[in-house]
Amino acid sequence: MGRAPGLSVRLKLTFSYAGFLMLASVLLLAVVLVFLLRYVPDSPVRPPGARLDLPGPDRTDLWRAFAPKAGAALVFLLVFGLVGGWLLAGRMLAPLTRITDATRRAAAGSLSHRIGLPGRADEFRELADSFDAMLARLEAHVAEQRRFAANASHELRTPLATTRTLLDVARDDPDRDSGELVERLRAVNARAIELTEALLLLSRTDQRSFTPERVDLSLIAEEAAETLLPLAEERGVAIGTSGDVATAVGSPALLLQMVTNLLHNAIVHNLPEHGTVRVDTAAGPRSVVLTVENTGARLAPRLVPTLTEPFQRGAARVRGDHAGVGLGLAIVASIARAHDGALTLTPRDGGGLRVTVRLPAAPPCPAGGGHRSGHVMGKSK
Known part of the structure; x- marks a missing residue:
């Protein structure tokens, strides 16, 4: 200018x-x-006597x-x-x-340069400290975006490379069974679509482009549990839900996606058999809390903070029928931030993970308030 x-x-x-x-x-x-x-x-x-x-x-x-x-x-x-x-x-x-x-x-x-203004606090030093803090956040954000771009490129390149390999094999071997090739191409294509949709969802949540509404997290949790009940039964995992009516303000679709991602991760990353998943909701005067706990392998404390980074899948980058694309907890963290909330991950002593989402409570409603009794929606095989 x-x-x-x-x-x-x-x-x-x-x-x-x-x-x-x-x-x-x-x-x-x-x-x-x-x-x-x-x-x-x-x-x-003239004074007296003066000339x-x-x-x-x-x-x-x-x-x-x-x-x-x-x-x-x-x-x-x-x-x-x-x-x-x-x-x-x-x-x-x-x-x-x-x-x-x-x-x-x-x-x-x-962005790595810092002012580092010495001396006692005054207006200039407060400005310098605020600017240093802003630079630190920008540097961390840029580094995170670069890692995200690199990981996304790698993840998108994998299905594309697999597709090209399958097509090359089909071209070099015309007598190969086309039905098997089509099924493998369909699976690879479905994974690429799933990854692309997850990336788009992550982008939309960062922009906060939604109309806020009153949402009861306890009902959202029950809906997500019913949706994932077949997967839980297939893997021998029991899902239990309980807690109070916990009303927040936000997007019902995004909050449902958040709870669904949490439950999906809790079911997939669980014990080989006789695993459990517990979903609880609680309401306070200023905030509502959703807690998802699951059994599973022991997690190192240093590993847990990295689980919300994009394309992290626990201790290893494991593939499977329901392994996901590595964006589940990253999307959960983004949705929580978009609703002015906080996501906390804590390893359980006996193995598994405890995930807590804390969101601002909705303003009181005359017809609100209540307690929902817990129940088990899936039984171990």
Whole structure:
């Protein structure tokens, strides 16, 4: 954005300091002059016994004696104010120069630079600390986006490469059973579509493009459990739901997707047999809480924080019929952020994972409130 050239802030402050000093000096000299004029008569007065040829002092004599010295003092104070104001302004604006330099580096793409302004807290240091914090968040966000782009490229390249290999095999071997080839191509294509839809959903949740509504998380949890009941029965996992009516404000579709992803992960990453999944909802005065616990393998504490990163699948990148695309918890975290909530992952002592989603509670409704009894929706085989 082009702007017309103007005076620098340092020069403006210098003129301000000098102008204030000159105004204060003029007022002080005026007060001194008025004080002196009170004791000097308008016309000469000869004291008793004085010589007739030596008239007494009057106000004209005072003006002649006072004006040159006052003018010299004002000139000295003007020069002193300009020089002193220039030095003081430079000292005061030195932190702003460092902040400007850091801003230009950030605009040029260097997000690793920090201002690191020393000294005690004041306005400039608060600005510098806020800018450093913003740079840290931007650097982390850019790094996360780069990792996400690299992982997404890798994930999308895998089904495409598999498809090309299958087509090459079919071209080189015309007598090969086409039915088997079609089924494998269909499975690979379905996986690519699933990954693309997950990426689009993740992008939409980051933009918060939804109309907020009142949503009962307990009903959402029951709906997701009923949807995934066949998968749970196939894997021998029992799903139990319980808790209070927990009403939040948000998108019913996105919150259903969030709970579905949590339950799907809890079912897939579970014990080989006789596994359990527990879903609880709780309501507080300011927030509602959804908790999903499952049995499973023991998880290292250092591994748990990485599970919300895109394309992470637990301890290893395991493939399977229901392994997913590695975006389940990443989408959950994004949906929670889009609803001003928080996602917490905690490894269970006996193995498995406890996932807690805390969302702001909806405003109280006269017809709301209640408790839902728990029940088991799937039984172990």
